[in-house]
Ligand SMILES: O=C([S-])c1cc(C(=O)S)c[n+]([C@@H]2O[C@H](COP(=O)(O)O)[C@@H](O)[C@H]2O)c1
């Protein structure tokens with residue numbers, strides 16, 4: 191299973207991410223071809239190699255083809271309901287960290303209010319560009335021929351942005367009219383990233399903590415704080431990085447990737463790296479302004495799981511209490527509990543209590559140790575364990591049905607283990623030795639699963 195780690199040490203934006211994934215090996219022709227099936231402006235998608243403080247990285251080179259006659263390169267294929275000719279749609283037209291280079295001849299003034307032509311749109315707090323209404327973009331994605339996971343991921347990203355914009359502007363998310371974030375570039379960045387993820391066959395995404403940058407940014411709405419309100423809204427629940435740089439490091443689109451696509455936040459996973467890609471931001475800082483995309487190949491997910499290990503040792507607890515505590519821990523969901531005799535300080539013999547638990551049960555089990563034993567503290571460590579896939583099958587025997595636990599490695603049956611309580615019940619009810627029932631289950635289970643007796647772990 192492929193795992194993608196987004197190392198956002200200099201923040202994250204749409205074009206940086208797309209560049210990094212292309213650098214990582216995503217098929218640019220596939221991305222471009224799939225995007226061209228959508229009703230969007232004609233474009234060419236390229237990347238060029240740039241140097242960002244000594245790191246060679248890909249920079250997105252997205253060019254829109256000029257349309258004849260109107261001097262306006264963007265016909266806004268999504269919706270096309272507006273007749274006015276202001277040139278507003280492109281989110282990279284302002285000074286924040288975007289790598290798109292445009293070749294259109296019409297003059298983008300680089301004064302945001304003007305170039306986005308949005309002043310009119312804000313008179314009543316609503317916007318008239320139906321081509322950038324959230325519901326129109328979401329509809330276009332739903333009606334497209336994009337692969338199911340590409341659709342699902344793109345909808346999730348746009349959904350997160352629409353929710354945030356809706357909250358900021360006090361509107362229904364479906365009715366939100368994107369400005370910068372709704373431009374053709376953004377549509378290409380967002381769906382392009384989802385296509386790139388598909389091209390790399392990524393199943394799981396982890397993101398580093400995210401630095402936002404600080405200061406002010408001029409956008410269509412005016413002079414806004416950094417992080418922009420939409421970015422801040424989207425980043426709720428995402429750990430921020432303790433790295434403070436003047437300027438916008440993370441944009442709403444970048445934040446939305448992290449929020450909608452990553453299932454975990456944290457450090458690089460403890461896996462072998464397969465490949466690394468660097469995507470450049472447009473700005474230059476004292477640090478390399480790049481995002482690093484790292485690809486891992488993980489063992490099949492089912493084969494390894496996380497467990498919590500709880501420990502404490504006691505030198506003043508009775509055997510009666512220890513017996514009671516073990517039963518209680520198991521009843522409350524511990525996977526296993528075991529006691530190890532230990533020699534403790536002051537020459538005292540003691541008992542080390544070890545509890546294996548699912549991470550979600552750890553807190554409750556710690557409570558039991560703290561309340562029911564004399565300990566003043568509990569240690570917790572996180573382990574992973576590789577386990578066989580398992581299934582439970584009923585096997586008919588001369589002593590009635592007995593449940594057998596089947597252990598498999600990549601589909602191959604390695605172990606058949608009769609459930610002890612079933613065997614015990616059958617032995618008692620038939621008045622036969624436990625061993626006779628075991629041997630009978632061994633014979634029947636071996637025959638049912640086509641294993642030799644010697645392969646049946648009885
Ligand atoms: O377009 C809109 S409404 C918009 C809102 C906000 C808010 O925070 S609200 C911020 N921005 C700025 O647009 C650019 C583009 O962001 P991308 O995610 O499309 O790269 C960025 O500078 C945002 O701060 C736009």
Ligand code: NI
Pocket residue numbers: 312317359369411
């Ligand atoms: Ni607005």
